[in-house]
Structure formats: C-alpha cells, structure tokens
Amino acid sequence: MATVEIRNLRKNYGVLEVIHGVSIDIEDGEFVALVGPSGCGKSTLLRMIAGLEHVTKGEIAIGSRVVNDIEPKNRDIAMVFQNYALYPHMTVAKNMAFSLWLNGVSRGEIQKRVERASQILGLESLLERYPRQLSGGQRQRVAMGRAIVRDPMVFLFDEPLSNLDAKLRVQMRAEIKELHQRLKTTTVYVTHDQVEAMTLADRIVVMQGGVIEQIGSPIELYDHPNSLFVAGFIGSPPMNFLKGTVQGGDLPSLMTNEGLALRLPDHVKGLAPGREVVFGFRPQNLTLDPAGMPCEVIIVEPTGSETQLNARVGSSSISVLFHDRVQIRPGETVNLLPDLARAHVFDGKTGRRIE
C-alpha cells in the first residue's frame, strides 16, 4: 500500500493543454473517485498515474517515490480498464497468471495467488474457461482478479462497470467496495457516474475542463458544494436552481427573474440587496405547504417507494422527490416550500457558493 501525491500536474497533446495544473494528495489505503463530465480529463489523469501517458509538467509520487520517469511495469500499480482487455486465447487462470509469469514469479507462488484471487472473487469454478465463455460480470471479475494477483501498491480503475447492465453494476459496485474493505489497497477510481463515486469513495475529486472543481468526502460535496457545477453534478435527481436578485428588508429574500418572492436562508451572509444570486434546493428538500411557492405539476412519476414530480415555477422547471406516495395529478398547482436549512445560495456571476 502507498500514498499517491499528484503535484501541479499538466498534460499537453501537441499545443493543446488538457490538464491544467492538478494537485491531489491521496492517503495510504484511501479510495478516491475521479468524477466529471466526458472529456474533463479523468482518463488522462489516471493514465499518467499508470505511466501510460507522459507527464508534461508537474510530479507524481507513489509511496513517496517520484515515478514520472519510471516504466508502468515498475510502478507497482495494477489497472482495470473499461473493456477489461482480457487475452481471448487464454483461460481465466492463465489470464490471471500471465503478468506474474512475465515477471518471473515462481510456479508455486503463481498458483497460490491465483487461487486466493479466485476465492475472493468467486471464480473457482470458471478457471478453465475462456473469456468468450463468460458473462460480462464474470469478465469484469477476471479483470479485477488479474489486478489482485499482482498485489500492487495502488489499484487504478477506469470506468470498470460501464459495460454492465444496471443491476449487475450495483452488484459489482458492492463487490468492489467489499474488496477494498478487505484489501485496503490505495485506489483511484474513474467514473462519470456520481452515484458510483458517492457510494464507493472515501473522497471524491470533481473535475471539469481539466481542473479540479472540488475535493471532499461524499457528504461534504453533497452538503457544501463550492460551486454551481458541483451542486448540479452531485446528487440525484440534480439540485434545482432559481435565479434572481436579493431584496432589501429584515429577512433575506430573493426576487426571482419570474417575479416570485422567496425567502433565503438566514445563515447565508453577504446577501446585499441587488446582488444577483442563484438559489439552490434539492428535490428531496421540498414539502407541501400553503406558504410554499405555487408550482404547476407537469409530470408525476411513481416508482412504488417514491414519487418524483416535474413541476414549473414561472418559466423554470424543477424536480421534486417525495419519499412516499402522493395524490397529485398533472395540471394541478401545488405549493412547495424549500427547507431553508438545507438550501444553498451561489453568486449569480461566478457560480461560487456564498456561505
């Protein structure tokens, strides 16, 4: 196991810079998820840690050894790719043994490690099969087995679950979590799925356009997003936003662009009258209340355990999530009150959080 330190990392492809100075300190044994929209630089960053991409500027240290100029195979890492990249002409057992054999590990030791990994992953009965004779989930497990047998200092995952169907993804997600709890190997896990990041990681790094937007524990990011971007990215369904201008008066309030007056949270300082702000509240933090804002219900989606509404406030659309069944029909107008203790305010120009 090892720490991973990333200092002022930059990456250019030709003249185009795609990573603009990224720093992350990953603790020994920590599980860190890199999330962000497509093209934000997650894979590039991970591939630089793996040594598959050259570092343009900055430094990467694994276990306090700078690895910028060290070959991937000597970095003591193991990577699991989205497409698994199994050798089609080798059995499951050989797929797992191959890298050990290349590194000159003894036959007895190889057998021991393959046995242990296949026990951990429940692959014992599949060792003599070929990849084409496996389901997607089983292939995914073999790819993890190949990483486990190497007993590396760091695991690197690049969207390892994105080829699986929704149900299997949830199952494999739990398996990866259990695996990390058992092995406690430092892990960097790339995903564009914020739920996956929230459920797996000790800390999440939210990236956008080659820079870090915020680093924090799942709950920190959920409760205190630093920017509109993070607020909209973390949480499902996404946070609702209403734009407007702060009003004068005893209690802080907002006049939305549609002319609706709304109370703002008391705990937020620096709300001078006239300041343009964005008021943010999560779909889960709305209640039916006569004092709430009038909303026209557009869509009602019951799932059995919850009811999700899509509603219109002026010309803005918001979503609402009730952890219950509600008797509301499309076309009705309901009054919805945001929980101010859990609401957020962002600067209208910069998108930064106002505390």
Ligand SMILES: Nc1ncnc2c1ncn2[C@@H]1O[C@H](COP(=O)(O)OP(=O)(O)OP(=O)(O)O)[C@@H](O)[C@H]1O
């Ligand atoms: N070999 C390359 N040459 C030029 N540009 C590249 C190369 N590889 C990646 N890029 C660019 O670098 C940026 C980051 O790409 P990267 O693959 O890291 O994104 P990502 O966050 O992993 O996205 P996704 O979620 O779609 O996998 C993108 O704009 C991409 O077009």
Ligand SMILES: [Mg+2]
């Ligand atoms: Mg990628």
